[in-house]
Amino acid sequence: MQIREILDRPVQDWFSGEQPEGDVVLSGRVRLARNLAGVRFPGYASPEERAQVEQQTRRVLSNLAKEENTETAYIRMEELTDADRQVLVEKHLISPQLVADTQGSGIVVDKDAGLTIMVNEEDHYRIQCLGGGLQLPRLWQRASHIDDLLEAQLDFAYDNSLGYLTACPTNVGTGLRASVMVHVPALVRTRKIQRLIQSMLKVDFSVRGLYGEGTDMAGNILQISNQVTLGVREEDVVARLQSLGEQLAKEERAAREQLKGIPALTDEVWRAYGVLRYARALSGDEALTLLSTVELGRILGIIPHISADAFREMLVTTRPGFLQRYAHSEEQDVQTRDTLRAAVVRDSLQKMEKE
Amino acid sequence: MQIREILDRPVQDWFSGEQPEGDVVLSGRVRLARNLAGVRFPGYASPEERAQVEQQTRRVLSNLAKEENTETAYIRMEELTDADRQVLVEKHLISPQLVADTQGSGIVVDKDAGLTIMVNEEDHYRIQCLGGGLQLPRLWQRASHIDDLLEAQLDFAYDNSLGYLTACPTNVGTGLRASVMVHVPALVRTRKIQRLIQSMLKVDFSVRGLYGEGTDMAGNILQISNQVTLGVREEDVVARLQSLGEQLAKEERAAREQLKGIPALTDEVWRAYGVLRYARALSGDEALTLLSTVELGRILGIIPHISADAFREMLVTTRPGFLQRYAHSEEQDVQTRDTLRAAVVRDSLQKMEKE
Numbered sequence: 001m002q003i004r005e006i007l008d009r010p011v012q013d014w015f016s017g018e019q020p021e022g023d024v025v026l027s028g029r030v031r032l033a034r035n036l037a038g039v040r041f042p043g044y045a046s047p048e049e050r051a052q053v054e055q056q057t058r059r060v061l062s063n064l065a066k067e068e069n070t071e072t073a074y075i076r077m078e079e080l081t082d083a084d085r086q087v088l089v090e091k092h093l094i095s096p097q098l099v100a101d102t103q104g105s106g107i108v109v110d111k112d113a114g115l116t117i118m119v120n121e122e123d124h125y126r127i128q129c130l131g132g133g134l135q136l137p138r139l140w141q142r143a144s145h146i147d148d149l150l151e152a153q154l155d156f157a158y159d160n161s162l163g164y165l166t167a168c169p170t171n172v173g174t175g176l177r178a179s180v181m182v183h184v185p186a187l188v189r190t191r192k193i194q195r196l197i198q199s200m201l202k203v204d205f206s207v208r209g210l211y212g213e214g215t216d217m218a219g220n221i222l223q224i225s226n227q228v229t230l231g232v233r234e235e236d237v238v239a240r241l242q243s244l245g246e247q248l249a250k251e252e253r254a255a256r257e258q259l260k261g262i263p264a265l266t267d268e269v270w271r272a273y274g275v276l277r278y279a280r281a282l283s284g285d286e287a288l289t290l291l292s293t294v295e296l297g298r299i300l301g302i303i304p305h306i307s308a309d310a311f312r313e314m315l316v317t318t319r320p321g322f323l324q325r326y327a328h329s330e331e332q333d334v335q336t337r338d339t340l341r342a343a344v345v346r347d348s349l350q351k352m353e354k355e
Numbered sequence: 356m357q358i359r360e361i362l363d364r365p366v367q368d369w370f371s372g373e374q375p376e377g378d379v380v381l382s383g384r385v386r387l388a389r390n391l392a393g394v395r396f397p398g399y400a401s402p403e404e405r406a407q408v409e410q411q412t413r414r415v416l417s418n419l420a421k422e423e424n425t426e427t428a429y430i431r432m433e434e435l436t437d438a439d440r441q442v443l444v445e446k447h448l449i450s451p452q453l454v455a456d457t458q459g460s461g462i463v464v465d466k467d468a469g470l471t472i473m474v475n476e477e478d479h480y481r482i483q484c485l486g487g488g489l490q491l492p493r494l495w496q497r498a499s500h501i502d503d504l505l506e507a508q509l510d511f512a513y514d515n516s517l518g519y520l521t522a523c524p525t526n527v528g529t530g531l532r533a534s535v536m537v538h539v540p541a542l543v544r545t546r547k548i549q550r551l552i553q554s555m556l557k558v559d560f561s562v563r564g565l566y567g568e569g570t571d572m573a574g575n576i577l578q579i580s581n582q583v584t585l586g587v588r589e590e591d592v593v594a595r596l597q598s599l600g601e602q603l604a605k606e607e608r609a610a611r612e613q614l615k616g617i618p619a620l621t622d623e624v625w626r627a628y629g630v631l632r633y634a635r636a637l638s639g640d641e642a643l644t645l646l647s648t649v650e651l652g653r654i655l656g657i658i659p660h661i662s663a664d665a666f667r668e669m670l671v672t673t674r675p676g677f678l679q680r681y682a683h684s685e686e687q688d689v690q691t692r693d694t695l696r697a698a699v700v701r702d703s704l705q706k707m708e709k710e
Contacts, residue, residue: 263635264636270634271630271634274626274631274633275626276629277632278629278632279625280621281619335618342622
C-alpha cells in the first residue's frame with residue numbers, strides 16, 4: 001500500500017459521494033486512546049521505549065490486516081516531508097501534535113485511510129476510525145473491534161475502577177473521543193448557531209473550529225465532540241452525539257429553507273462564485289468563507305453545475321500542505337501560496353463549468 | 356431621422372472605435388450659448404415667447420441640414436417619456452436642466468447626434484458638438500461654423516464690449532464651454548490625481564464627476580471644462596484644454612505603466628470581473644467602480660478578451676434611464692433596477708467570452 005496514493009487524493013472514497021446526513025455532517029470520527037502497561041507514556045518515554053512501542057505495533061499489523069480484510073502500513077513520521085505530514089493533518093488523518101514530535105512516532109494506515117492508528121502521540125496508541133456523513137455507531141463498532149484485536153496481542157494499561165489509563169486525565173476511562181464535523185452556513189446566517197453552541201456546551205459537548213482548538217468558525221464548519229470519558233458507557237456517548245448530529249442536521253435544513261429565494265443570498269452566492277472563479281490570490285480563510293457560501297448555493301439550487309464533492313475536495317486542496325505538495329516546493333511564502341490557492345480553485349471551478 | 360435610433364443605441368458611431376487619445380479621453384464637447392435679441396431669456400419668457408423661439412428654430416433647420424450635409428430633427432421635450440429624456444442626459448446629449456423644465460423646450464439633433472442644439476434651456480440656444488477622444492479644435496470649428504449658419508438667419512443678442520449675452524453672467528462673452536471627459540483610474544490609484552486637480556483649478560479649469568456638478572469621481576471619470584468666457588479668444592480656450600487633455604493622457608499612461616505587473620492589481624481586476632460576471636444585483640456606483648477597474652485591466656492586457664468599446668457602452672447601458680427603456684417599464688424601484696443592471700452587465704460580458 002502506498003501512502004502516496006492517500007497523500008495525492010484530495011478525498012478518500014469514504015468521504016465522497018452520498019452519505020447519511022451528508023448535506024450537513026461532513027464526517028465523523030471515533031478515537032480510542034490506549035497505552036501499553038508497564039511502558040512510560042510517550043511524553044516521558046526514552047527513545048528506546050518509544051522504539052519498543054513501534055516494534056510492538058509492527059508485530060500486530062499483519063494479524064490486524066488479515067482480520068479486517070484490508071492492507072495496512074506503518075509509516076514513521078520521520079520518513080515523511082513536512083508537507084506530507086501537513087497534508088495528513090489537513091485530511092484529519094493525524095493530529096498536529098503527532099507532527100510536533102516526530103521522533104519515534106508514526107501512523108498505521110489502512111487501504112482507504114478509514115482506519116489510522118497514531119503511534120507515540122500523546123498516548124502509545126490512538127485508534128481512529130473515520131467515515132463520511134453521520135454514522136458514529138458503525139465507526140464505534142469498528143474501533144471497538146480493532147481495539148479487541150489489538151488487546152488480544154498487546155497488554156493495555158487498564159485499571160479496574162478507572163478504566164483505560166491515558167497520558168492526560170481527560171481521556172481516562174473509556175479513552176473514547178467521538179466527533180462530527182458539520183457545515184452549518186444557514187445556522188450561522190440566521191444567527192441560530194450561538195444558542196445551539198451554548199446548549200451543546202451545557203450538556204458536556206465540546207465545540208471547535210475546522211482545525212481544532214482555538215481556531216474560529218472558518219467556513220462555517222464546526223467540530224463537535226464529547227468531553228467526558230470517565231464513568232460513562234461508550235455506546236451512550238456515541239448514541240448521544242449521533243442524535244445531536246441528527247438534530248443539528250434538521251435545524252440546519254430548516255434554516256436553509258428559510259433562506260431559500262432571498263435575492264440578497266442569491267447575489268451573495270454568485271459573487272462568491274465570481275471571486276473564486278477569477279481571483280488571482282486567495283487567503284486560506286477567504287477561500288473557506290467563499291467556498292462555504294458557494295456550497296450553500298449549490299445545496300439551495302442557486303448554482304446548479306457544481307459537483308456535490310467540490311466543497312469537501314476543495315476544503316483539502318486549498319490547505320497549505322496540499323498546495324505545497326501540489327507545487328512540489330518545500331517552502332512557500334504567503335503570497336506564492338495565495339496565488340497557487342487561487343489557481344487551484346479556479347481550475348476546479350472551470351473544469352466543472354465544462355462538464 | 357428617428358430619435359428612437361439614437362435612444363436605442365448605447366453609443367453613437369463617433370463614440371466608438373479608435374479615437375485620438377481615446378485610451379484616456381473618452382469624449383470632448385464644445386458648447387456655445389446663444390440668445391435671440393429682443394426676446395426674454397427662457398427663465399423669464401412667456402409661453403408665447405418660448406414658442407416663438409421654437410418656431411424660429413424650425414425655420415432655420417432645413418438650411419442647417421443642407422449646409423452641414425446631414426439630417427436634423429427638432430424634438431420637443433414634451434413628446435418624450437421620462438425614460439427617453441433620462442437616456443439623452445445619460446448620453447450627455449442634453450443637460451439635466453432641460454429635463455427639469457420641459458415646457459416649450461426641445462432639442463435639435465443631427466443624424467449621428469454629434470450635433471445637438473438645446474432650445475429654451477437656460478439660454479435660447481445651446482449649440483453642442485460632441486466627439487469621441489480628444490479633438491477639441493475640430494469640434495470648435497464645427498460649432499463655430501454652425502453658429503455662423505444660424506447667425507445668418509437669426510438675430511443673436513450681442514454687445515460690442517461684452518460679446519454674446521447669456522442668461523447667466525458666467526457665460527457672457529464667448530458663450531463657449533469646452534469640456535473633455537477623461538478616464539484616469541491609474542492616476543487615482545497612484546494618488547496623483549489630487550495634485551493634478553489642484554493645478555487645473557488654479558488655471559481656471561473646472562473639474563467635475565461623470566454627471567456634472569456635485570457628483571463624485573464615480574468610475575474614475577472626470578469632466579474638465581473652462582471656467583472663463585469673458586475677455587478670452589475661443590481658439591485659445593480650446594487650445595489650452597486640448598493641451599491639458601494631452602498632458603493628462605500622458606500622465607495617466609505613465610501611471611498605468613507603473614501599475615503594470617503588480618500582482619495585487621491583477622487580482623483586483625479579475626475579482627472585479629468575477630463580480631460583474633456573476634453578481635445578481637449591482638448599484639450604479641458599484642457598477643461604475645468595477646467597470647473602471649476592468650477597463651484598466653483591459654488596457655493593461657490583464658483581461659485580453661474584453662472589447663475596446665465595452666466600457667464606453669456599459670457606461671450608458673447601466674444607467675437608470677437606459678435600464679428603464681430596456682425593461683419597457685415607466686417606474687423602477689432600486690432593487691428591480693439593480694437586478695436589471697446586473698443582468699445587462701452579465702449578458703454583455705458573457706457574449707464577449709463567447710466571441
